[in-house]
Amino acid sequence: MLTRWIDKNLKFIFTLPAVIFVLVMIALPIVYTFRLSFFEWSMSNLTPPKWLGLNNYVELMQDQRFLMSVFRTLYFSVLALLFETVFGVAIALLLNRDFLGKNIVKTLFLLPMIATPVAVGLIWMLIYEPTIGFVNVVVKALGFQPLAWLGSPKTAFVSLLIVDIWEWTSMIALIVLAGLSALPHDPYESATVDGANGWQVLWKITIPLVSPTIMIAALLRLIDALKTFDIFYVTTQGGPDYASETVNILGYIQGFQYFTFGKASALLVIFFIIVLLISLGFIKVKNKVGVDF
Structure with a gap:
């Protein structure tokens, strides 16, 4: 009797630990x-x-500070998503071709994504360092005055946006590249027979076919961008003068600094x-x- 009941409800028994885990770790x-x-x-x-x-x-x-943090979070997420999607699709199209050293290039593009955000933040703090940082070395070589990239309200937000684009564009590229590799060959063969050029193939065949994959990548990246915390906290902690304070940073400050x-x-x-x-x-x-x- 017990054995028959277990066999009948086996699918529920196997999924029960996962349901309990979700309830305890997420729902509660x-x-x-x-x-x-x-x-x-x-x-x-x-x-x-x-x-x-x-x-x-x-x-x-x-609270004006909260409302500005919401705006800043949405603004950052939309800009990051826009640039990362455009660059990610372009990189995926490039990596979808056959060329010498393709695997090495693909590995280099993926390195920023697999690094921990805290480590990325610390590395970019050194890159943006006002006196010996690589960015200001280049700025000085071009004849301009060095800037406090993370220490000025005018440049902190843009500087962090560049870090996010550098780190997560490869995520979009990886997902889109997987979609490109799964596209059917028949439309391309038909386009070749009809005499279509490269741009026509790209905009009339490739982009429409891979657009579902691009939308999935964009949704995943947008949700992740909205939750960005590590890089902001490691580099600026929402400063200077609240210039890079997002909802996540403000929530942390309200909870663990103001209690x-x-x-x-x-x-x-x-x-x-x-x-x-x-x-x-x-x-x-x-x-x-x-x-x-």
Whole structure:
């Protein structure tokens, strides 16, 4: 009897550990964060959490620093996605050709992506160093005045954007390259017979066929860009003068520097909703163009 029941429900028994893991590691923290967002708590055993209702959300909606961090996060993510997608597709098209040393070039392109973000941040801090950094060495050689790339509100944001593009363009390129390698050969043979040139093949055949893969890569990268924290924290910690402060950095500061865990939780809940809405928007676009994720 027991053996028959196990055989009948074997698929549920095997998936149960994964379901429990997801509930414990993902669902419970989300629920706890949502609950904490309605309280005021400084992580003190002497002072219990104080119920505030929606006050944390109201304060955040009136906080110019928070609103600017949201704008900065979205602006950074969109710009990073735009450049990384364009460069990534171009690199994938290049690597899809046969040439001498192709495997070596492919490996070099993938190196930034496999490095840890903290290590990347530390390396670029040295590159941007005002006195002996490589960037300022080049700037001086060109006859210009050196800049404090990470120490000025005018250049910190752009400098971090360049770091993100350098690190994650290879991710787009890798995904798109996988899509290019799986394209059918029949359309290209037909285009050759019809006398189509290289640009016509690219824009009329390759790009339309690989566009579903590009959309998948763009969605994955956009969600990841919205969550960027390591590079910002290692290099500028949101400064100078809040010039590079994103939602993630502000949430960390509110929680682990100001110890306002209720407000930090409310901030993260709002950010979660923003990411969810953006994801749903991508899914809606996917449904319109008929792309399968």
